[in-house]
Amino acid sequence: MNQLQFVATIAEREILRYTPAGVPIVSAVLLHSSQQTEAGVPRLVEFEVAAIAAGEISGRFNQAELGGTFQFTGFLARKSRNSKSLVFHLTDFETHI
Secondary structure, three states, X not given: OOOEEXXXXXXXXXOOEEOOOOOEEEEEEEEEEEEEEEOOEEEEEEXXXXXXXXXXXXXXXXXXXXXXXXXXXXXXXXXXXXXXXEEEEEEEXXXXX
């Protein structure tokens, strides 16, 4: 199974564009920061991840507040067929309280 869910802030977002097939897509950078417990010891976890929202969700993501914090759900995939870099593909998100 390839499913990832975390809370993050929208740090950067590009403008809505369309693929050659006409699919709307928005690229972004998400920032995460949390306190986790590893081997019984508290640990500060911080990372940034490249993300894309494609299709129907792209319009809603494009309207989400830049700098806003949301709970994101999606999956990881290679940036391109020959790339080793991963990109987080959004399938859903909701405001985090």
